[in-house]
Amino acid sequence: MKRWHWISLAAVMIGSLILERAAVHHTSDYWWSHIPGLYGWLGFLGCIGIIVGSKLLGRKWLQRGEHYYDGE
Amino acid sequence: MASELMLHPAFLVLLGVALLPLLPSRARGKVLPLFPLAALGVCWNLSADHGFSVEFLEYRLSILQVDRLSRVFGIVFSLIGFAGGLFALHLRDVRQQVAALLYAGSALGLVFSGDWLTLFLFWELTALSSTVLIWSRRGTGSRVGLRYLLVHLFGGSLLLAGILGQVQATGGIALQLLEAGRVSSWLILGGIAVNAAIPPLHAWLADAYPKATVTGAVFLSAFTTKSAVYLLARVAPGWEILITLGVVMALYGVVFAVLANNIREILAYHIISQVGYMVAGVGIGTPLALNGSVAHAFSHILYKALLFMGAGMVLQATGRSRLTELGGLVGKMPLTLGLYMVGAFSISGFPFFNGFISKSMVVSAALDARYPAAYLLLLLASVGTFLSIGLKLPYFTWFGRSRPEVGVSRPPLNMHLAMGLLAVLCVGFGVFPSLLYAELPYGASYRPYTVPHLVExxxxxAATFFGFWWFRSKLAGQATLTLDTDWFYRRPAGWVRRCLVDGVSRLFDRADAGILTGIGWLAPRFRNPALWFGRGAGGEQGPAISGDDPDATRPKLEFAVTLILLSVLLFTAMAILQ
Incomplete structure (x- = not known):
């Protein structure tokens, strides 16, 4: 990733936050719908949660050697 | 009758099944896409409420019944049949070509069926024809194909049992909404759940699709699961249990795709995940949600076929499909990467790609219908989709560690053309959503390009990308196998074989050996009855007689013959005296 890639991404993210504050009127009555940058948090924390959770599940329980079923 | 059949999209494709083997092998590949193309033309011109039926025993079979729901599925099935045929244009394997056409024709027949019996016939034909596409892959294909077939025969049996119950309960065979209070309804739902790959009945998909042929996987990705979604929308809209199952599917596929090492397995798990959105939409049951499910099935067929084409081209060009064996292909396959990324952006729901205009319908419908947990969890699943399909797979295949030892062969032009066609459609429907919305069956309006949707x-x-970049080293492929629910029938398979096959086989072997020993013991005694009385010259092994000279034993028989004759006389005398 080059520097300008990061700058562009940051600009897009900040632009979406500004747009959210200026033009999005939350009409939903759920408490979480009023969190600023809700979808950014969901994306970032959700991504990390999926990676860590899946890997933990795999290491502790689900992952086996590639030849696990060879004797079937 | 014949003219009506010629205007049935399925029979047009099935005509290809009959004609293709008669053509020269060089022409077959070029002719194959023409049949689905003709079916597409017919589908496009079919008007709602068009149909015809035939008498069969005491029933009337609705072979063609058109409404807006079946028409939109017919259009996309024909379209993908054409694109898949174009992708396989170079193929010279008549078995695969016929199986692919039979599969496409059966799927079309299924969505235009107006009764349970016709539907069941086409349902089973899709199972059989798709199995051939897995069997056609050399190596592991035969064993995987057998597992695939057995699971689908099980699903078909559930469906048939449900249909018989349904026919008995309603007194007719017409397709109609299922009633929750009937056992037959749950049996039908179980049969559909197998084909829709609803956990825990889903493992066949991730087991079989990665092992299908390169061209066969494109067809497989389109028909079986989406036919099941069609049937769910037809007979079980608004069944709330489907919301839970759909959300579980969406997340289940995400978790297993993170663990998968094979690129086509990653895509297969994301079929389960994406079908989860459609199943959840059917469960929500509002017009917007049902339209969302249908629209997402339409979009999904296009971008998933594109993704399977991209992964298939990597496999065809390099002979590899494991992330642990791939990397650095960007310089060698840049066009494939570009076209693959159109599919990846579509499935991830990027604005101006077709996944955005359909997935957001289901997600919005969940919030509108006041299912906030489903709404948030479906959004979480879309994070996982971008993570695996949009980032992990392309990063570790085309970027990542370069592997100079991996040779890349040049793929045929038609494969790129097919990918290009689907990429254009993905972008076209994304930019002009009204083209798709105009064909949707239920009356609900939806605007995808609003500021809140775009911000969301x-x-x-963007935030998913930040998370990926931070944790990307943890997503590198690992040379492992991930246990899934197929463990329950694959792991005991050896034990079952030992008990029910090997054990019985051993018993037969021993019985066989015992009989041979018995025959070996009896044969000399019948040849030389004197041995029964221990008078053989050779003792237990029998006398040393010449088989050519029966006179050699004759003197030794006199005692036995006399005894037998006397016995006969004695018994005869007793019988006369009585």
């Missing part, structure tokens, strides 16, 4: 997508996707 941009934040979700």
């Amino acid at each position: 997508s941009i934040q979700l996707l």
